Amino acid sequence: MSGYATPGFTDKLTAPRVVVVGLASCFGCQLQITNGEEHLLDVLGQIDLSYWQLASSDPMPDEFDVAIVEGAVTTEESEATVRALRERADVLIAIGACATTAGIPGMAADHFLERPSHVYDRVPTACGDMIAPRSVGSVVDVDYEVRSCPVDTVDFIDVLQRVLYGSNKTVSMRTMCGDCKRNETACFFGKGRLCLGLVTTAGCGAKCVKLGRPCNGCRGLSPDANLPSAREACERYGVPVADFDQALEMFNRTDFALAAEQ
Structure with missing residues (x-):
């Protein structure tokens, strides 16, 4: 791209x-x-x-x-x-x-x-x-x-x-969690709730999170997403890993299939 x-x-x-x-x-x-x-x-x-x-x-x-x-x-x-x-x-x-x-x-x-x-x-x-x-x-x-x-x-x-x-603007690869930190919004994982912001491509300003709704991943997986680390985070906060994997498929079927091969 x-x-x-x-x-x-x-x-x-x-x-x-x-x-x-x-x-x-x-x-x-x-x-x-x-x-x-x-x-x-x-x-x-x-x-x-x-x-x-x-x-x-x-x-x-x-x-x-x-x-x-x-x-x-x-x-x-x-x-x-x-x-x-x-x-x-x-x-x-x-x-x-x-x-x-x-x-x-x-x-x-x-x-x-x-x-x-x-x-x-x-x-x-x-x-x-x-x-x-x-x-x-x-x-x-x-x-x-x-x-x-x-x-x-x-x-x-x-x-x-x-x-x-024309433009020399680079494509963002960071994940949504960074935007949440900048917005000073509380993390859903601390409440034992699933949020896909830790693997989702940033760029929307984390609008859903600012409205009190967990990120559902509609911007797709970030190239910098670390899925094994994300699954470990789910386990650490008591969020079922199976729920994380299932949630990824809502908007990320193509990306998730590729990531599963890694």
């Missing part, structure tokens, strides 16, 4: 052409983008919004510069769509937990092809091209990610600005 010394589009004579595509998701991240009313028009004034699946039924153009993708890849058709976007776009941005880690759809990844028969007596033809849910980044190379469920509007605008104008 790109995140350092990116060139941007400042040398272009025309505004970058941007498409926004939704795959398997609740479309909450796309709706969250519209919540940046204060800055949205300024952002839209810097780009040529050529296609937004949520806002228009017009067909997607053949040529564009930036592709923004929300949602997990769950069908052969969506996998082909992602590959086509990667081939056409100079920059591909994955937004939200479903696109970056497979998110909630990823919880069904294990034994996925057996699951339709648990729901339907006769599996619909439309289910024939289904595949085990996976993140966009597990199918193609992703240049930028905007994490969380849903995304933070300011975080999305920050990433888009880096795409448009």
Whole structure:
């Protein structure tokens, strides 16, 4: 994933052409983008919004510069769509937990092809091209990610600005616990309650924790996460390790599967 010394589009004579595509998701991240009313028009004034699946039924153009993708890849058709976007776009941005880690759809990844028969007596033809849910980044190379469920509007605008104008900003790898210390919020483990902040990628300001809710890991596992140490911490504070492992799968199915191989 790109995140350092990116060139941007400042040398272009025309505004970058941007498409926004939704795959398997609740479309909450796309709706969250519209919540940046204060800055949205300024952002839209810097780009040529050529296609937004949520806002228009017009067909997607053949040529564009930036592709923004929300949602997990769950069908052969969506996998082909992602590959086509990667081939056409100079920059591909994955937004939200479903696109970056497979998110909630990823919880069904294990034994996925057996699951339709648990729901339907006769599996619909439309289910024939289904595949085990996976993140966009597990199918193609992703240049930028905007994490969380849903995304933070300011975080999305920050990433888009880096795409448009270039940036030497590095990608954060720290875990959420550091943010909690800076916010001076009490640790849930001291109360014998599970919190995934000790392995989750920081960057949201630990909003849930500040509201009195444990982190549920929607930003995905940090590259610096130490899972063996986290499990030891669970044992030390009387939190079942099995609960920790199960909680990881809520938003981190793809990341957790990779980490389990370590």
